[in-house]
Amino acid sequence: MVIDLRSDTVTKPSKGMLEYMMAAEVGDDVYKEDPSVNALEEHLAELFGMDQALFFPSGSMANQAALKLHTNPGEQVICDKYAHIYNYEGGGASFNSGISCKLIDGHRGMFTAEQAEASINPPDFYHSPLTSLIAIENTTNKGGGACWDFEELKRIRKIADRHALGYHLDGARLWNALVAKNERPKAYGGLFDTISVCLSKGLGCPMGSVLIGKKDIMQRAIRVRKILGGGMRQVGFAAAAGLYAINRNLDLLADDHIRAKEIGEVLKSKSYIKKVEPIETNIIIFELDDDVDEQTFLNTLKKKDIHIIGMGSNKLRMVTHIDYTDMMHDSLLQTLGTL
Numbered sequence: 064m065v066i067d068l069r070s071d072t073v074t075k076p077s078k079g080m081l082e083y084m085m086a087a088e089v090g091d092d093v094y095k096e097d098p099s100v101n102a103l104e105e106h107l108a109e110l111f112g113m114d115q116a117l118f119f120p121s122g123s124m125a126n127q128a129a130l131k132l133h134t135n136p137g138e139q140v141i142c143d144k145y146a147h148i149y150n151y152e153g154g155g156a157s158f159n160s161g162i163s164c165k166l167i168d169g170h171r172g173m174f175t176a177e178q179a180e181a182s183i184n185p186p187d188f189y190h191s192p193l194t195s196l197i198a199i200e201n202t203t204n205k206g207g208g209a210c211w212d213f214e215e216l217k218r219i220r221k222i223a224d225r226h227a228l229g230y231h232l233d234g235a236r237l238w239n240a241l242v243a244k245n246e247r248p249k250a251y252g253g254l255f256d257t258i259s260v261c262l263s264k265g266l267g268c269p270m271g272s273v274l275i276g277k278k279d280i281m282q283r284a285i286r287v288r289k290i291l292g293g294g295m296r297q298v299g300f301a302a303a304a305g306l307y308a309i310n311r312n313l314d315l316l317a318d319d320h321i322r323a324k325e326i327g328e329v330l331k332s333k334s335y336i337k338k339v340e341p342i343e344t345n346i347i348i349f350e351l352d353d354d355v356d357e358q359t360f361l362n363t364l365k366k367k368d369i370h371i372i373g374m375g376s377n378k379l380r381m382v383t384h385i386d387y388t389d390m391m392h393d394s395l396l397q398t399l400g401t402l
C-alpha cells in the first residue's frame with residue numbers, strides 16, 4: 064500500500080467521477096459551445112454571486128490571467144513573501160505581465176491591512192513602480208493551509224478601495240477555508256474583484272481551475288486566456304468532473320482536515336520532531352529535530368512506501384486528500400508512532 068501525501072494533487076478521478084465525465088455533453092469551448100463548460104462557469108459565477116466565470120487548464124494560468132487583467136507592464140502587485148503567484152508560478156508575473164511583486168513579510172502567508180497600505184507606492188512618485196493590485200491567498204499553501212480572518216480581508220478591501228487598487232484572491236485552496244471556517248462563497252464573491260479556484264486539489268478532479276469575477280474585468284479574460292494558450296476545445300469532459308466534485312466532494316474536505324489534525328497530534332508527541340505548525344486544514348508542516356537528517360528521514364518513510372516532501376531548512380510537508388483512505392491513515396499513524 065503506497066501512501067502518497069506529497070500533495071492533494073496526486074488524486075485520481077473516482078469511478079463515479081469518470082462515469083460522469085464520460086457522459087458529458089461537449090462542444091468547442093473556444094467558440095463557447097461546450098455546454099458542460101458553460102454550465103460549470105455559470106454554476107460557479109452563481110455560487111460566488113459574481114458576474115462571470117471562465118474555465119482554465121490550471122490554477123497558475125487563472126492567477127496569471129488575473130494579474131494581467133489588473134495590471135499594466137511596469138506596475139506592481141502587493142502580495143505576501145510566501146505567495147504562490149510569486150514563488151511557484153515560474154516567474155510568470157514578470158514574464159506574462161511585466162510586473163514586479165512587492166513582498167510583505169507576513170505571518171504564515173497572511174498580512175494585515177496596515178502592512179498592505181504601507182506597501183503601496185505613492186502614485187505621484189514616478190520613481191517607483193505604480194501599485195495596482197493587492198493579491199491574497201486563502202488558504203495559504205506555503206503558509207501551511209492557514210485560513211485568513213475574514214474581518215482582515217474586509218479591512219484590506221477598504222484599503223484597496225481607498226487607493227483604487229484591484230483585489231485578487233488566489234483561492235486555489237479556498238474550498239478548504241470555506242469548509243474549515245464554515246464560510247459562504249458569496250461572502251468572498253462580494254469582497255473581491257477576481258477569485259481563482261482549483262478543481263484539481265482537494266476536490267479531486269484531474270485538472271482545471273476557474274477564474275470568477277466582475278463583468279468589467281472578466282470581459283477581457285477570454286482574450287488573455289487565448290494569448291496564454293489556454294483556449295481549449297471539447298474540454299467539457301474536464302468541466303463535468305468539476306461539476307461532479309463541487310456537488311459531491313466539497314463536504315468530504317472536513318474528513319481531510321480531521322485526519323491532518325490527527326497526524327499532527329502524533330507528530331507532536333514524538334521526540335524527533337521539533338515543531339508542528341498549527342493545522343487548520345489539510346496541510347501539515349513540521350520541523351525535524353536538529354539532530355535528525357531530513358534526507359535520512361524521508362528515505363526511512365519512503366522504504367515504508369510513505370511519500371511526503373521536504374520544503375527546505377528541515378521542514379517537511381504532508382497533505383491529506385480524497386484518495387487517502389482510513390486504512391492508510393491507521394497505517395501511517397502507527398508507523399509515525401513507532402519511529
Ligand SMILES: *Cc1c(COP(=O)(O)O)cnc(C)c1O
Pocket residue numbers: 120121122123124126147148200202203204233235236261263264272
Ligand atoms: C496549487 C495552487 C495554485 C495553482 O496550481 P496549478 O498547479 O497551476 O493548478 C495556485 N495557488 C495556490 C495557493 C495553490 O495551492
